Amino acid sequence: MKSLLSVRRLRVEIPTRSATLVVVDDVSFEVAEGEILGVVGESGAGKSMTGIAIIGLLDPPARIAAGEIIFAGRRLDNLDAEAMRTLRGRQIGAVFQDPLTSLNPLLTIGHQLVQTMTTHLDISQREARQGAAALLAEVGVPAAAERLAAYPHELSGGMRQRVVVALAFCCNPKFVIADEPTTALDVSIQAQVMEMLRRISREHGTAIMLITHDMGVIAELADRVAVMYAGRIIEIGPTRAVLKSPSHPYTRALMASIPIIDRRAASLLQIEGSMPRPDAIPSGCAFHPRCPSRLARCNHDRPELAPVDGSLAACWLNAATRT
Amino acid sequence: MLGRTDEVLSVSGLTKRFSTANSVLTRMLSGKNRRHVVHAVEDVTFSIGRGSTLALVGESGCGKSTIARCITGILAPTSGTIDFMGVDMGQAHSGRALRAHRRHLQMIFQDPYASLNPRWRVGRIIAEPIVTHRLLESRAKVEARIEDLLLLVGLSAQDAMRYPHQFSGGQRQRISIARALASEPDFIVCDEPTSALDVSVQAQILNLMRRLQERLGLTYLLISHNLAVVAHMAERIGVMYLGRIVEIGEAGTVLASPLHPYTRMLLDTLPDLEMRRRHRPPLKGDVPSPLAPPTGCAYHPRCPLANVRCTHERPQPINTGGVVVACHAVAEGRASQAAMLRTPPS
Numbered sequence: 001m002k003s004l005l006s007v008r009r010l011r012v013e014i015p016t017r018s019a020t021l022v023v024v025d026d027v028s029f030e031v032a033e034g035e036i037l038g039v040v041g042e043s044g045a046g047k048s049m050t051g052i053a054i055i056g057l058l059d060p061p062a063r064i065a066a067g068e069i070i071f072a073g074r075r076l077d078n079l080d081a082e083a084m085r086t087l088r089g090r091q092i093g094a095v096f097q098d099p100l101t102s103l104n105p106l107l108t109i110g111h112q113l114v115q116t117m118t119t120h121l122d123i124s125q126r127e128a129r130q131g132a133a134a135l136l137a138e139v140g141v142p143a144a145a146e147r148l149a150a151y152p153h154e155l156s157g158g159m160r161q162r163v164v165v166a167l168a169f170c171c172n173p174k175f176v177i178a179d180e181p182t183t184a185l186d187v188s189i190q191a192q193v194m195e196m197l198r199r200i201s202r203e204h205g206t207a208i209m210l211i212t213h214d215m216g217v218i219a220e221l222a223d224r225v226a227v228m229y230a231g232r233i234i235e236i237g238p239t240r241a242v243l244k245s246p247s248h249p250y251t252r253a254l255m256a257s258i259p260i261i262d263r264r265a266a267s268l269l270q271i272e273g274s275m276p277r278p279d280a281i282p283s284g285c286a287f288h289p290r291c292p293s294r295l296a297r298c299n300h301d302r303p304e305l306a307p308v309d310g311s312l313a314a315c316w317l318n319a320a321t322r323t
Numbered sequence: 324m325l326g327r328t329d330e331v332l333s334v335s336g337l338t339k340r341f342s343t344a345n346s347v348l349t350r351m352l353s354g355k356n357r358r359h360v361v362h363a364v365e366d367v368t369f370s371i372g373r374g375s376t377l378a379l380v381g382e383s384g385c386g387k388s389t390i391a392r393c394i395t396g397i398l399a400p401t402s403g404t405i406d407f408m409g410v411d412m413g414q415a416h417s418g419r420a421l422r423a424h425r426r427h428l429q430m431i432f433q434d435p436y437a438s439l440n441p442r443w444r445v446g447r448i449i450a451e452p453i454v455t456h457r458l459l460e461s462r463a464k465v466e467a468r469i470e471d472l473l474l475l476v477g478l479s480a481q482d483a484m485r486y487p488h489q490f491s492g493g494q495r496q497r498i499s500i501a502r503a504l505a506s507e508p509d510f511i512v513c514d515e516p517t518s519a520l521d522v523s524v525q526a527q528i529l530n531l532m533r534r535l536q537e538r539l540g541l542t543y544l545l546i547s548h549n550l551a552v553v554a555h556m557a558e559r560i561g562v563m564y565l566g567r568i569v570e571i572g573e574a575g576t577v578l579a580s581p582l583h584p585y586t587r588m589l590l591d592t593l594p595d596l597e598m599r600r601r602h603r604p605p606l607k608g609d610v611p612s613p614l615a616p617p618t619g620c621a622y623h624p625r626c627p628l629a630n631v632r633c634t635h636e637r638p639q640p641i642n643t644g645g646v647v648v649a650c651h652a653v654a655e656g657r658a659s660q661a662a663m664l665r666t667p668p669s
Contacts, residue, residue: 042521156609186382186610187548191592213521216594243596257526259555260596261578267533268526268555274491275521 004175004207005031005054010067010077012046012053014278021278023049023062025231028305033174034205036198038222038239040212042254044275045228047211051177053077054209055092056084072174090120093168093206097180099160102167103152109136109163110148113170120171135166139196158189162196169200176201179211194220215258219243227251230276230286237311247313250287285316293317331510331542332394333370337403339363339389343614361613363389365566367403371559373509376536376543378553378574380589381563382610387546391514394544395430408509426456429503433515435495439487445498446483449473452506472501476531493524500531504539514546529555550593554578562586565613565621572646582648582658584626620651628652 012024024046031037039047052058054069056076069076071092076084088094096102104112113132114125123131129148136144139162152160161181168176181197182190198221201208210222218225218239226236227248235248246252256269273290276282282289288298295316305312306319341361364386371377379387392398394405396412405412410424429452432438439448446469452458459465470480476497487495496516503511516532517525529552535541547553553560554574561571562583570583581587608625611617620638623629633651640649652658 042523158609187550187592188382188588189609191594194594214594215522216596219596220594254523255596257523258596259526259529259549259551261551261554261590261593267530270526270530271523272527274493274524 002033003030004033004035004072005209006068006070007050007054008068008070010050010053010069011065012049012058012062013065014062016061016279019279022065022281023231023278024053027067027228027231027233029226029233029236031175031207031209034201034207036201036208036210036221036223038210038212038218038225039228040215040218040225041228042213042275044230044277046231047228048179049231050228051179051209051211055088055094055177056081086120089116089173090171091173091175093171093173093176095161095164095168095176095178095181097183099157099164099184100152102164103160105152108149108151109155110150113148113163113167116167117170132166132170135170136163139163139166139169139200140192141166158185158192161185161189161193165193165197165200169204169206172204173206175207175209177209177211180213181210182217183212183214190217197221215243215255227254230281231278232286232314233305234287234315235311235313236305237313241310245309247308247311247318248287248315249291249293249317251313253292285314329373330370331373331408332544333404333406334390334394335368335404335406337367337390337393337405338365338401339386339393339398340401359614362566362616363613364393364400367563367566367568369561369568369571371510371542371544373542374536374540375559376545376557377559377561378545378547378557379561379563379568380547380550380553382548384565384610384613385563386566386613387563388514391430391512391544391546395428395512396425423456426452426458426506427509428512429506429508429510430512430514431496431499431503431516434519435492435499436487436519438499439495439502441487443486444483445473445485445487445490448487448498449483449501449505452502456506458506468505472504475504475535476501477527491524492520493527496520496524496528497531500528500535504535508541510542510544512544512546515548516545517552518547518549525552532556550578550589562589565611565616567621567649568640568647569622569650570646570648572648576644576646582643582646582653583622583650584628584652584658585622588625620649626652628657630657 008028010024010027011022014021014023027050039050041047053064064077110132114128117123117128117131118125133145133148136147141147141159141162182193185193194217212218222239224237225239225242226233229250235242235251242251243255246255253269253271257271259268271290276286284299284301285303288294298316303314303316305314308318341363343359343361367390369377379390381387393400394412407428449469449472450465453465453468459468469483473480473482478494478497517528520528536543545556557574560574560577561568562585564585570577570586577586581590617624619635620633623633638649638651640647641654650658
C-alpha cells in the first residue's frame with residue numbers, strides 16, 4: 001500500500017526553566033492510505049503529543065525539535081501557519097476525546113458543518129447543507145435534516161461525538177487523527193461509534209491515526225498498532241501479532257494486566273511503579289526499572305526497534321535470543 | 324440468601340428522586356409551574372453478605388452512584404430502608420449512635436485528584452477518621468497507626484509527611500484506601516475506584532483491594548461501568564438500567580448466561596481483546612433521560628425482544644435459578660429462544 005503519512009525521527013521538546021523535557025523522542029512510523037494505525041499507551045506516553053505535532057497544533061513552548069513529517073509528499077513540520085490551516089480540515093481531520101469542547105456551543109451543528117465545508121470546498125451553501133444532512137445520516141444521527149438546526153447542548157454525548165466525526169470527515173480528508181474518540185462515551189455508545197468509524201474509513205478510504213489508552217478499542221479497529229512508552233515507540237506491528245504475541249515485555253505486561261471477563265484470575269499481573277515523568281526518564285531502556293526480565297545492558301544501552309516475528313520491538317531480550 | 328443473618332447491608336425499596344424545578348422567580352415570571360422530577364433510583368432492593376463483594380454495573384445516569392451516596396449518608400433517600408448492621412442509615416441523620424455507627428462504613432471515590440485535600444499532609448488526611456471518631460487517645464498511637472496503614476497499602480512511612488500533589492494517581496488512590504481503612508470499617512463503598520487510572524495501575528489497585536478484603540474480612544459495594552473489572556472483583560453483580568436493577572445474581576452465572584436483554588447487550592458491546600471477530604447484533608439508541616423514563620419496561624425502546632406488553636406494563640422481578648431478573652421476555656420464555664440464536668462465546 002502507498003504511504004500517506006511518514007513520520008521520521010520526530011522529537012518534540014518542551015523547554016522549561018530547569019530543563020528541556022523530551023515528550024516525543026525519535027518516533028518514526030508510516031501510515032498507508034486507508035489504513036487504521038492505532039497508537040496506544042498509558043498517560044504520559046507521548047501519544048497525544050505525537051498526534052498534535054502532526055496536525056501542527058502544538059502549544060508553545062512545545063516545539064518540534066528534530067525530525068520530519070511528510071504528508072502526501074509534502075513536508076508538514078516546517079509549513080507556515082496559514083498553509084497548515086488550509087490543510088487541516090481539508091486534507092487532515094481531527095476527532096478529540098470530549099465532544100462538548102470540540103463543538104462551538106453558540107452555533108448550530110448545521111452552521112458548523114456548512115461553514116467548514118464552504119471554507120475548504122468550492123461549493124454553495126445549499127450544496128453544503130445537503131452534504132451536511134447526508135453526512136449526519138451516514139454517521140447515524142436520526143432525523144439528520146432536522147438536527148442541522150440543533151445546538152450541541154441539545155444532543156446526547158453519543159450524538160455529539162457523531163457530529164464531531166461528521167465534522168472531521170465533511171471535506172472528505174485523506175487522513176483523520178482520532179484522539180481517544182470513544183473514551184468519554186458509555187460502552188453501548190462506544191460500540192456504535194467504533195462501528196461507524198470503521199465503516200466510514202472503509203467507504204471513504206480514509207486513513208485514521210487512532211490514539212487511545214484502551215487495548216480493546218485497538219483490537220476492534222486498528223490494522224496496525226504502535227505501543228508507546230515514555231515518549232518512544234517500543235513496539236509496532238500488525239494488531240493481531242502485537243496483541244496476541246507481544247514481543248516487548250511492556251506490551252506483554254500491559255496485556256496481562258487487563259481484566260478479561262472469561263479469564264478470572266486469582267490476581268492480575270501487575271507492573272510495579274508507574275510511567276516515568278518526562279523530567280525523570282530512566283537511562284538506557286526507559287522501561288528497565290519496571291521490567292521483570294531486564295538485562296545488565298538495559299540500564300545504560302538504549303535498544304532500537306528491530307524486527308521480531310513480523311513486528312518491530314525495541315528490546316535487548318529479542319537481540320539476546322536471536323544471537 | 325434464605326435465612327442468612329450475616330448480612331452487612333440490606334437495602335429495601337430504595338428510591339431517590341431529585342426535583343429539578345426552576346427557581347420560584349423563574350416560575351413566577353414564565354407563568355409555568357412545572358416541576359420536573361428525576362427518577363434517579365427507583366425501588367432498588369439488594370443485600371450484601373459479610374466478606375463478599377457486590378458490584379453494581381451500568382451506564383452513566385443509571386443511578387449506581389446515587390445508591391452509593393444514599394448508603395453513605397451523603398444523600399437522604401426519598402423512600403425505602405438502608406439497613407446497615409442493624410441500623411437504618413436512611414433515617415435520623417443526627418444522633419451520636421448513628422455517628423458512632425458510621426465509622427464502620429467508608430468510601431473510596433473515583434477521582435484521587437479531587438478527593439484528597441491538597442493542603443493537608445498525607446498523615447493528616449489518613450488520621451482524619453481516627454481523630455473524628457476519637458479512636459486513639461495519644462498522638463504517638465495515631466502516628467504508629469498511620470505508619471501501619473501506609474505500609475498496608477504499599478506506601479512507605481515517610482510518605483506521611485508529603486502532600487498529595489507529590490504522588491501519582493495510583494499512589495493517591497492508595498492514600499484514599501488507607502484513609503478509608505483508618506477507622507477499621509467493615510464495609511467500603513468503592514465508587515469507580517480505578518476508572519481514572521491507567522490499566523497497569525488499575526491492576527495494582529484491584530489486586531490491593533482483593534488482598535485487603537481477604538486479610539481484613541472487608542465487605543465491598545463496587546460501583547463500576549467496567550464489566551471486566553466487575554467480573555474480576557465481585558461475587559455478585561447487579562445490572563442497573565435507568566434507576567432500576569434489571570438483573571442481579573451470582574457473578575459467574577450472570578456473565579456466562581445473561582438473562583436480561585440489556586445485560587446481553589452490555590456483554591456484546593465489550594471490545595474483543597482476543598480478536599475472535601465474533602458477530603455482534605447491531606445496536607440502536609441512547610440511554611433515555613431519567614427525566615422522562617419510557618413507560619412499561621424502561622429498556623423497551625432499545626430492546627430487540629420488546630412486544631406490546633413491554634411498552635405499558637412494568638416487569639416485576641422474578642427469581643429464576645438464583646438470578647433475579649425483571650423482564651417480560653424472560654418470564655414468558657421468549658428470551659431463551661433468542662439466547663439460542665446468540666453466537667456461543669468461543
